[in-house]
Amino acid sequence: MLTVHHLNNSRSQRVLWLLEELGLPYEIVRYDRDPKTMLAPPALTAVHPLGKSPVLQDGELTLAETGAIVEWLVDRHGAGRLKPAPDSPDYPRYLHFMHYAEGSAMPPLLLKLVLTRMGLLGLPAKSYVDGQIRLHLDYLEGALQGRDWFAGDFSAADVMLSFPLEAAASRGGLDASRPNLHVLLGRIHARPAYRAAMEKGGPYAFA
Numbered sequence: 001m002l003t004v005h006h007l008n009n010s011r012s013q014r015v016l017w018l019l020e021e022l023g024l025p026y027e028i029v030r031y032d033r034d035p036k037t038m039l040a041p042p043a044l045t046a047v048h049p050l051g052k053s054p055v056l057q058d059g060e061l062t063l064a065e066t067g068a069i070v071e072w073l074v075d076r077h078g079a080g081r082l083k084p085a086p087d088s089p090d091y092p093r094y095l096h097f098m099h100y101a102e103g104s105a106m107p108p109l110l111l112k113l114v115l116t117r118m119g120l121l122g123l124p125a126k127s128y129v130d131g132q133i134r135l136h137l138d139y140l141e142g143a144l145q146g147r148d149w150f151a152g153d154f155s156a157a158d159v160m161l162s163f164p165l166e167a168a169a170s171r172g173g174l175d176a177s178r179p180n181l182h183v184l185l186g187r188i189h190a191r192p193a194y195r196a197a198m199e200k201g202g203p204y205a206f207a
Helices: 012-022 042-046 066-077 091-117 125-143 156-171 179-189 192-201
Strands: 002-007 026-031 055-058 061-064
Touching: 002 012, 012 026, 012 066, 012 156, 012 192, 055 066, 061 066, 066 091, 066 156, 091 125, 091 156, 125 156, 125 179, 156 179, 179 192
Parallel strands: 002 026
Antiparallel strands: 002 055, 055 061
């Protein structure tokens, strides 16, 4: 049985969505953030030393990091679904956006959140962080030109990118002025598997 250690308002919502897209049975173990610090509870350290979510348990395997979990599920349980074939011209784009989501797109959004909460987002920090967010949103807007999804058909790369895009819509300035991304978010939120994951995952501030 697949078990997801799921934290509210976190990256683990993507794992639930992916599992729904793949039609795989799974269980959820829920954790709530501290309402004052917004940090994960100490109980998560009993599952993985980092004390963060998501964590996937697949039999005897315990795996952390969203990107690793998504790749594991698609490669081990996907039966060829939600990823281009290795000889497809879309495969390099798929690899790029799978890793770009957390490696490049998410850091400036997280930096803005942390600096804002600490009361440190003044100039020149704000100018730099907002400039980096605009850079990445412009890049993603252009990458969708003439496309419905980032790497051919709907894939796990779109699942990975959903979190930074939702975070950007919440606090990074993503709105209808970037129509490709704005429409993409609507397309994501309309997927039945996404809605099913939202019902099972509970409150999610970025949707």
